[in-house]
Structure formats: C-alpha cells, structure tokens
Amino acid sequence: MPNSLLASRNRRRRSKSKSKRQKLIENQREPQCQETALTEEEEEEDEGNGFKLKTSAKHGVQPLGNLYFVNKGAVNVRNTGLGNLHVLTDELVLEILALLDATHLGVLSTVTKSFYVFANHEPLWRNLVLEELKGDFLFAGSWKATYVAASHPKFQSSGESVLKIRDFYSDYLFQSWLCANLEMKREWLERDNITRVRGLSVEDFITNFEEPNKPVLLEGCLDDWGAVKKWSKEYLSDVAGDVEFAVGPVEMKLENYFKYSDGVTEERPLYLFDPKFAEKVPVLDSEYEAPVYFREDLFSVLGNERPDYRWIIIGPSGSGSSFHIDPNSTSAWNAVITGSKKWVLFPPDVVPPGVHPSPDGAEVACPVSIMEWFMNFYGDTRSWKKRPVECVCKAGEVMFVPNGWWHLVINLEESIAITQNYVSRRNLLNVLEFLKKPNAKELVSGTNDRENLHDKFKKAIEEAYPGTIQELEKKAEEKRIAEEQKVTFWDAATDSKSGAFKFSF
Numbered sequence: 001m002p003n004s005l006l007a008s009r010n011r012r013r014r015s016k017s018k019s020k021r022q023k024l025i026e027n028q029r030e031p032q033c034q035e036t037a038l039t040e041e042e043e044e045e046d047e048g049n050g051f052k053l054k055t056s057a058k059h060g061v062q063p064l065g066n067l068y069f070v071n072k073g074a075v076n077v078r079n080t081g082l083g084n085l086h087v088l089t090d091e092l093v094l095e096i097l098a099l100l101d102a103t104h105l106g107v108l109s110t111v112t113k114s115f116y117v118f119a120n121h122e123p124l125w126r127n128l129v130l131e132e133l134k135g136d137f138l139f140a141g142s143w144k145a146t147y148v149a150a151s152h153p154k155f156q157s158s159g160e161s162v163l164k165i166r167d168f169y170s171d172y173l174f175q176s177w178l179c180a181n182l183e184m185k186r187e188w189l190e191r192d193n194i195t196r197v198r199g200l201s202v203e204d205f206i207t208n209f210e211e212p213n214k215p216v217l218l219e220g221c222l223d224d225w226g227a228v229k230k231w232s233k234e235y236l237s238d239v240a241g242d243v244e245f246a247v248g249p250v251e252m253k254l255e256n257y258f259k260y261s262d263g264v265t266e267e268r269p270l271y272l273f274d275p276k277f278a279e280k281v282p283v284l285d286s287e288y289e290a291p292v293y294f295r296e297d298l299f300s301v302l303g304n305e306r307p308d309y310r311w312i313i314i315g316p317s318g319s320g321s322s323f324h325i326d327p328n329s330t331s332a333w334n335a336v337i338t339g340s341k342k343w344v345l346f347p348p349d350v351v352p353p354g355v356h357p358s359p360d361g362a363e364v365a366c367p368v369s370i371m372e373w374f375m376n377f378y379g380d381t382r383s384w385k386k387r388p389v390e391c392v393c394k395a396g397e398v399m400f401v402p403n404g405w406w407h408l409v410i411n412l413e414e415s416i417a418i419t420q421n422y423v424s425r426r427n428l429l430n431v432l433e434f435l436k437k438p439n440a441k442e443l444v445s446g447t448n449d450r451e452n453l454h455d456k457f458k459k460a461i462e463e464a465y466p467g468t469i470q471e472l473e474k475k476a477e478e479k480r481i482a483e484e485q486k487v488t489f490w491d492a493a494t495d496s497k498s499g500a501f502k503f504s505f
C-alpha cells in the first residue's frame, strides 16, 4: 500500500433556519468536506486511521499532500493544465465552471488534462441535471452520463468520464470523492449509550422522558404497523412507483428515485423527504399510526393550516440529515421501517462541535457533510463531559427526539422511515414562546403564514381546550419556584464565599 497522509482544514456552510425540506434542498448543493489525503487503492483499509474506502479515486486525483510527501518532485498537472488560471483556488475554478452550460463544459474538458478533471467534476453535472431536467431523469450511473443520456438519447456513450490522469493533486477534488467513499468506522457505530425501553406505559414515557425532555429509543411499538410488515422498495414501487415525491430541490417519480438511489455513491445523496406522502398515496396513510406515546397532537387544532408535520423519508446508505434542531420547538418521533440509522444527539445547551448557530438562531454554520463531521469533529466529543446521546436505530424501532436537541442522522443502509413532529401539553408553552419570537418570520417554518402562526395557534387552543394554557403556565411557575428553592437550599448548605462545605450529618 502506498504511503498516505492526512491533512485537514475545516470548512463551514451557513444555512438559514429553515423547514426540514428547505434544509434538505440546501444539503443537495455542492458537496464539500475536509481536505484529507489518503491512498487510492480499492477496498482499502488505512491502518493508521482505520478508514475503509469503497472504490478508487475518480480520475486518479490525489490529495495535495501526496505531491509533497509521497511523489516528491512530481509536477502537478492541475497547474500546468490550467495556464494562468492556476492561481485560482479549486473552489473558484469550479465556481466559474458552474456558470457554463453542458456543451461548453464538455468542450472545455477536451482542452487539457487539468480541464478534463475539473470539467468532469460530478457535482457540476448534478447541478445541470437538477436545474434543467428537474426530477425528470433516469440516473445512468453518473451525473454526466445521466445528462448525456437525457439530452442526446442517440449518443452511444456511457457518458462516464473514465480517463485516469496521473499527477493531478487537489485536496478539493479529492475530498468529495473521499467523503462519498468512506465507510463508517466501527468505533463510530459502537458508541451507543441511549436508554432503550420496551413495553413502557404512556405515563412512564411522560414522566421519565417527555417531561424531562430526554431522548429514548422505543422498541416493539410498531408491531401492529402494516408498514413494518409490507413496506419495501418493491411494495412502494407497486403502490406509488409513478407518484412524484419531494427529493431535495426537485420532485421525482418514486421508481426513478429508486433507480438513482440504487446506483449512486456520492457524498450527500439526494434524500426523499416528503411531507405530503399521505395525501398523495392514502394507502400509506392507512398503514401506520402514531405510536401510543405520541397521540396528543395539538397542532391538529389548526386543521389544514397546521405547519408540515409528517414526512416519509427514503435514502440510500450515506444519506441523512446534518445537525439541526427540529422546527418550531416541536418534539419528534422517527420510526425506522427498513434499514438502520446512526443517531448523534446533543442537548439544547450543548452546541455540537463544528456547529455554529448565530445568536438569534436564524442561521447555522456547520460542516458541509455528515461524513466530514464524523471525520473532523466526532472524535472531539470523546473527551467532553457532556457526551452526546448515540445509538443505531434499527427497523421496527422508534427514536424520540425531544424539542431543542441537536441531532444528526446517517443511514447505514438503504432506509425507509416515517417521522412526525408534534406538540403535546409537555411542549405547548415552548412552542408558543418560539412562535412569538420577534424574528418569527425567519425562524418559523413549515407554513407560509409564519408571523401569524402564534396568534392563530393560541386562539385555536384556547377554543378547543379552554384554560389549558393558564393551567400549564401555573404548573411551570410552580416548577420554577421549586427549582429556585432547590438552589437556595444548596446555597444555604455551602459557603460559596469561602468554598468550605458547611453541611454536616
């Protein structure tokens, strides 16, 4: 195995606080991750770092570190082939190329080896496909092949760019390939510290998890779901193959999405995340129901005016949701029907490493891909006092995601899931407070009427459940006073000025 070298520079992506769907659309843009130098062997395990790779690097692109430490003295064809443009960063070269149409991109790729590599960068072709064809495409193994097959059906070419270029060194181009091709490390998956329960009563769920706002993994509560018994790719293709679902920035027929997800290896695969699935395919609605713990659904008082609240989620291995807090201060449940998902959750007072929310919460800067987060930041949490809650949630299991918790999810295999966000009495006051924030216009999501949602919701609750808000406010005040008294007792028991412990038995 050739030597390898790891370098790292963290990149951030800023995104506004948005609905789940909008976040996903943003996630579909140009994938980026850390600069990392590894070797390009197939199915190779880098012993030093324990990284396992799935394939060989696209076009033979190597990380820049190899130029200085492995192939010393080589000439970087990246620079010679770019001419005067070699002074530009890779990001800038790609930004410029993103302005070109497919024909110009194709022509440019014949100019030099360097332009061949840049102009075949798959995310450029992905953007062209999504912008021009929207969801109306059949994935043909690569984004370039997809574009060529759709726009020139008679052209007999795989469309796949297959030339291997020697001595092309670029961290930027290497990195998205690397993040797409890394397998999750065993040690990342092994960290599992969530509480798992089976056969819990609703009362105990409320007392032990919902009230204290703690995550829990619920086992055995989907046993009656038709979805668990029936849903598979084949079944969904039968009942909804020609129905269009929301996939990143486009709408795609389900059967076409499956063709894509079967054939793709990319850093941030397109994720099917549709809030209207039940209306589009009523049989799917009839094959699941909220687990018994989540039956109280106070947003339902708004009828059709309620914000989006339920989604079917389908994605291949490596797809997922990067760090976010759920919308409108709601809590959520996420039921895995097929496949499995790795979860990492941080409590509301602990911002995950690598994640930088703006003070008003309207924007979040975070690593640009889930794999990047694992590679660059996951290790940091090992030494943290407040370690994240982690688990792998398997088919038939349900995650409870309490409101305000940061969470990241990656599918370990092709997965189908249902998630619902909900408001119960336990988080009603939080939700109302959130909806009333002065920047509600930026923060509230899942509805077009962001600024009026608070008033509409409060009024509807007052009509449907008179006195409930006052009762909850009274309880919250009593709880606050009790908490304060606990502190007062502790203060009385210790001498904070001298640091001496005065309490004795």
Ligand SMILES: O=C(O)CCC(=O)C(=O)O
Pocket: 020, 313, 320, 321, 326, 332, 334, 341, 407, 409, 417, 419
């Ligand atoms: O990708 C997933 O299954 C997780 C979805 C999620 O985090 C969410 O709906 O808030």
